Amino acid sequence: MIILGLDPSLSCTGWGVIRSEGSRIVHVANGQVPTDAKAPMPERLAALQAALAEVIAAHRPNRAAVEEVFLNKNPQSTLKLAQARGAVLAACGAAGLAVNEHAARLVKKAVVGTGGAEKAQVQAMLKVLLPGVKVAGADAADALAVAIADAHLAEKF
Numbered sequence: 001m002i003i004l005g006l007d008p009s010l011s012c013t014g015w016g017v018i019r020s021e022g023s024r025i026v027h028v029a030n031g032q033v034p035t036d037a038k039a040p041m042p043e044r045l046a047a048l049q050a051a052l053a054e055v056i057a058a059h060r061p062n063r064a065a066v067e068e069v070f071l072n073k074n075p076q077s078t079l080k081l082a083q084a085r086g087a088v089l090a091a092c093g094a095a096g097l098a099v100n101e102h103a104a105r106l107v108k109k110a111v112v113g114t115g116g117a118e119k120a121q122v123q124a125m126l127k128v129l130l131p132g133v134k135v136a137g138a139d140a141a142d143a144l145a146v147a148i149a150d151a152h153l154a155e156k157f
Helices: 041-059 075-094 104-112 119-129 138-156
Strands: 002-007 012-021 024-034 063-067 098-102
Touching: 002 041, 002 075, 002 138, 012 041, 012 138, 024 041, 024 138, 041 075, 063 075, 063 138, 075 098, 098 104, 098 138, 104 119, 104 138, 119 138
Parallel strands: 002 063, 063 098
Antiparallel strands: 002 012, 012 024
């Protein structure tokens, strides 16, 4: 099973692809898709969707996973996150991928063992679970965590 994990954000969306074979997890690829903050919103969303379509075409995952939306204190930030998430889901939908959604606390619990884990703890655990892997950045690390969590959690559904 090849799983595409996604960490949607308008400024930089992380993605990570893993292969899950039973309890074994193997890194396939990871990266980040930044958008130009000065570009108009429709352009940014189209660029995000197109870049993810290329990732999907290149790696041919069986399914995708994203974190559920959380509310920010700033409503504008929440709206931008939702728009980026829409572009991510559209790219997955256009490719015919099923998408599982997981709460951030559940992702952290599945990867680290506690839902209150800090980002540094998640990144440290990724080094244990995927030894020697070069992670493209924090957003890619989050996406890999989502993919790993999905590999563990999907078995329970």
